[in-house]
Amino acid sequence: xxxxxxxxxxxFWRSGVVAEVPESAxxxxxxxxxxxxxxxxxxxxxxxxxxxxxxxxxxxAQHVHRNLYERDWAVxxxxxxxxxxxxxxxxxxxxxxYSARYGNIYSARQMVQLxxxxxxxxxxHAPVWQRPDGKYVDAQRPAIxxxxxxxxxxxxxxxxxHLRILRKTFESAELLIFTxxxxxxxxxxxxxxxxxxxxxxxxxxxxxxxxxxxxxxxRAIMADLRALNDFGKSRNPNFKLLLxxxxxxxxxxxxxxxxxxxxxxxxxxxxxxxxxxxxAHDTVDYFPSFEIITNAATRGRxxxxxxxxxxxxxxxxxxxxxxxAHGEEVDxxxxxxxxxxxxxxxxxxxxxxxxxxxxxxxMNRSLT
Amino acid sequence: MKVLxxxxxxxxxxxxxxxxxxxAYPSLEVDYFSLPGIVHSRSxxxxxxxxxxxxxxxxxxxxxxxxxxxxxxxxxxxxxFHVGERFAMGAVTRxxxxxxxxxxxxxxxxxxxxxxxxxxxxxxxxYDFVEARHDVFGDDxxxxxxxxxxxxxxxxxxxxxxxxTMSRLNKRHTAADWxxxxxHAMGTSLADFGYRFIAQPMHTRQGIFxxxxxxxxxxxxxxxxxxxxDNRHTNANYGQEIFAAYAQSQxxxxxxxxxxxxxx
Numbered sequence: 011x012x013x014x015x016x017x018x019x020x021x022f023w024r025s026g027v028v029a030e031v032p033e034s035a036x037x038x039x040x041x042x043x044x045x046x047x048x049x050x051x052x053x054x055x056x057x058x059x060x061x062x063x064x065x066x067x068x069x070x071a072q073h074v075h076r077n078l079y080e081r082d083w084a085v086x087x088x089x090x091x092x093x094x095x096x097x098x099x100x101x102x103x104x105x106x107x108y109s110a111r112y113g114n115i116y117s118a119r120q121m122v123q124l125x126x127x128x129x130x131x132x133x134x135h136a137p138v139w140q141r142p143d144g145k146y147v148d149a150q151r152p153a154i155x156x157x158x159x160x161x162x163x164x165x166x167x168x169x170x171x172h173l174r175i176l177r178k179t180f181e182s183a184e185l186l187i188f189t190x191x192x193x194x195x196x197x198x199x200x201x202x203x204x205x206x207x208x209x210x211x212x213x214x215x216x217x218x219x220x221x222x223x224x225x226x227x228x229r230a231i232m233a234d235l236r237a238l239n240d241f242g243k244s245r246n247p248n249f250k251l252l253l254x255x256x257x258x259x260x261x262x263x264x265x266x267x268x269x270x271x272x273x274x275x276x277x278x279x280x281x282x283x284x285x286x287x288x289x290a291h292d293t294v295d296y297f298p299s300f301e302i303i304t305n306a307a308t309r310g311r312x313x314x315x316x317x318x319x320x321x322x323x324x325x326x327x328x329x330x331x332x333x334x335a336h337g338e339e340v341d342x343x344x345x346x347x348x349x350x351x352x353x354x355x356x357x358x359x360x361x362x363x364x365x366x367x368x369x370x371x372x373m374n375r376s377l378t
Numbered sequence: 379m380k381v382l383x384x385x386x387x388x389x390x391x392x393x394x395x396x397x398x399x400x401x402a403y404p405s406l407e408v409d410y411f412s413l414p415g416i417v418h419s420r421s422x423x424x425x426x427x428x429x430x431x432x433x434x435x436x437x438x439x440x441x442x443x444x445x446x447x448x449x450x451x452x453x454x455x456x457x458x459f460h461v462g463e464r465f466a467m468g469a470v471t472r473x474x475x476x477x478x479x480x481x482x483x484x485x486x487x488x489x490x491x492x493x494x495x496x497x498x499x500x501x502x503x504x505y506d507f508v509e510a511r512h513d514v515f516g517d518d519x520x521x522x523x524x525x526x527x528x529x530x531x532x533x534x535x536x537x538x539x540x541x542x543t544m545s546r547l548n549k550r551h552t553a554a555d556w557x558x559x560x561x562h563a564m565g566t567s568l569a570d571f572g573y574r575f576i577a578q579p580m581h582t583r584q585g586i587f588x589x590x591x592x593x594x595x596x597x598x599x600x601x602x603x604x605x606x607x608d609n610r611h612t613n614a615n616y617g618q619e620i621f622a623a624y625a626q627s628q629x630x631x632x633x634x635x636x637x638x639x640x641x642x
Contacts, residue, residue, distance in 0.1 A: 089489055091476070091499060093469035099502045103495040157494040160481075164492075168480050171490040360387060360415050360464075360526070360610050372390035372412070372444075 012210035013264050020268045023259055023318050051335045054295040057185060059083050064109040064183035068116050068191020070256040072107045077329040086182055089175045104154030110176045113151035116192040118234035120204050125241050128173040135203040138162040139213035149205055152212040181245060190280040191256040194264060197224045223264045231283035239294060251294040253284045257303035259318050299328040380407045382455040386415040388462030388526045391617030398618050402633035403625060411450035414440055423514055426453040458521045459624050465525050465564050466503040474556040475547040484551045497559055504563040512571040522574040522628050524620060530609045531584040532591045538600050539607035544587050553586040579623045582616060
C-alpha cells in the first residue's frame with residue numbers, strides 16, 4: 011500500500027491535468043525547428059570535451075548524461091558495460107543512465123547522503139526493503155534490479171561494490187552536473203535518512219510507519235547544496251558544480267495540494283535555491299534547461315502528449331544550447347551508434363586479410 | 379542428401395576436410411560456400427540465392443575467387459550447416475571478462491553485475507545478432523548454426539595474436555558459468571527464429587573459451603609468420619571434428635572413417 015494509492019485524482023498529473031484538458035494530449039505540429047533563446051546560458055566557467063564530468067540527479071539528468079556520452083565528452087561511467095549493449099536493456103538495469111548506477115537522485119539531500127555513505131560518514135537506515143513478491147531491493151535505488159535480489163545479503167553486497175565505484179567516480183570528476191528534481195521526499199523520522207520512493211511504491215521497509223513524508227523548503231535545500239558543494243571541495247579543491255532544475259512536473263504529490271501547485275512549489279523552491287546558491291559561488295553554475303523547456307514561447311511543445319515527459323526536440327534544444335555555449339558545433343556531430351542499431355553486427359571481427367588467406371588456403375587444397 | 383556448408387572464413391576448415399567428409403559420409407553430397415566475415419555479414423538473400431550484392435565489388439571478387447561463383451542457390455539443399463558467425467562475441471566476452479557476477483562465489487576487483495542483468499545484456503546482444511541474420515535468411519528450418527571457434531589456447535601468450543579478453547576470461551573460475559549463459563543465449567535466440575544450434579564441441583576446446591592448439595592452421599604461429607600469426611582460424615582436423623558433431627547431432631550419422639589424428 012503506497013501513500014499515493016488513496017490520493018484524489020487532483021493529486022496526479024495525468025488525472026489532474028491531462029484528463030481535465032483533453033486537447034492538451036493532442037500533438038501540435040511544428041513546421042520550423044524551435045530556436046534556442048539567445049543569451050539564456052552564459053557559462054561562468056569553461057567546460058570542455060576533456061572535462062571529466064559526473065552526472066546525477068532527477069530523471070532529466072539522464073538526457074544530459076546520454077547526450078554527453080553520445081558526443082564523446084568525458085562523462086564518467088565506471089560501472090556500466092562499455093560494449094554497446096542495447097540501450098533499453100542497459101536502462102532497465104540502471105546502466106548508462108548516470109555516472110554510476112545510483113538511479114534517480116531526486117534531491118540534493120539524497121546526493122549528499124549517498125556521498126557521505128560512500129565515504130563512511132553516514133549509514134542510511136533500513137537499506138533493504140522487500141517487494142510484495144518476496145524479492146529484496148536496495149532502498150536507495152529500488153528500480154535498478156527489475157528482478158529484485160533473492161536475499162538482503164546480496165543487496166548489501168551489490169551496494170558495497172557500487173559505493174566503491176562511486177568513490178572512484180567522484181574522485182575522478184572535475185565537474186558534477188546535478189539536476190534537482192523534487193522537494194518532496196520520504197524520510198526516516200528518527201535518523202533523517204531519505205529515500206527516493208515512498209514505502210509501498212516498489213517495496214516496503216520492515217517498519218514502514220517510521221518513514222514519513224517531508225516537503226523541504228528553501229532553507230533546507232540551501233543547506234543541502236552547501237553540504238554537497240563543501241563535500242566536493244573537501245575531496246577535490248578544484249571541484250565544480252553545475253546545477254540544473256528538472257523541467258519534468260511531479261508524477262504525483264503527497265502534499266495534499268493539487269499536483270499543479272505542488273509542482274510549481276517544488277520547482278520554484280529548487281530554482282530559487284539554485285539561483286541563490288549559484289550567485290554566491292564562483293565554482294557553481296546554473297544551466298537553464300528548466301527555462302528552455304518550460305518557457306511560454308514554446309507553448310508546451312517541448313512536452314509529450316502526457317504534458318510531462320520532455321520531447322526529443324526539447325532535449326535537443328537544451329543540449330544544443332549547452333554544447334554551443336561551450337564551443338561545440340551542434341549540427342555536425344555523428345552520435346555514437348550502438349551495436350544494436352546495426353543489428354548487433356558491429357564486433358571485433360576477424361582480421362580481414364587473414365580471412366582471405368585462410369579461404370585461399372582452403373581453396374587451394376580442395377583444388378589439388 | 380544434399381548439404382551446404384555455408385559460412386565465413388571459419389568454414390575453411392570444413393573445406394579443407396572435404397575429402398574426408400566425402401569418404402566418411404558417402405550418403406551426403408556436401409557443397410561449400412564461404413565468404414570473408416565482413417562480406418558474409420553484408421551479403422543478402424535474393425530469392426533462394428545468397429551472396430554479395432552486385433554493388434559489392436570486393437565481395438563479388440572474393441566470392442568468385444573462393445567459390446567459383448558469385449552466389450549460391452540454397453533451394454537444392456536439404457540441410458545447411460552455417461559456420462563461423464561471432465554472435466556478438468567481442469562485446470559479450472569483454473563483458474564476461476570485465477565483470478564479477480554478484481551471485482557467484484568468485485570475487486575480484488572487477489565491477490559486480492547481477493546474474494539477471496548479465497543474462498539480459500548477453501541475451502539481448504545475441505538476440506539482436508540472430509535477428510539480423512534472420513532478416514537475411516528468413517524462416518529456414520534447414521539451418522544449423524555453429525559459431526566461430528574460440529581463439530587458440532596459444533593466444534593467451536602475450537605478443538602477436540594475443541587475445542587479451544579471451545585469455546582473461548579463460549582464466550576465470552567462473553568461465554564455465556559464463557559460457558553456459560552465452561551458449562544458452564545463442565541456443566534460445568536461434569530457436570526463437572526456428573534455427574538450430576551446436577556449440578563448439580568441448581573436446582576441441584582447452585578450458586572453456588579456447589581452442590586446442592592442435593587445431594591451428596598450418597604455419598600460422600609466431601615462429602612461422604612473425605607478426606602475422608593467426609590464432610583464430612583452424613585446420614582440416616577441426617573441420618572434421620565439427621562436421622562429425624554436426625552430422626551426429628543433426629543428421630544422426632556417424633562417420634564411416636575415423637577423423638584424422640590432429641597433428642600437434
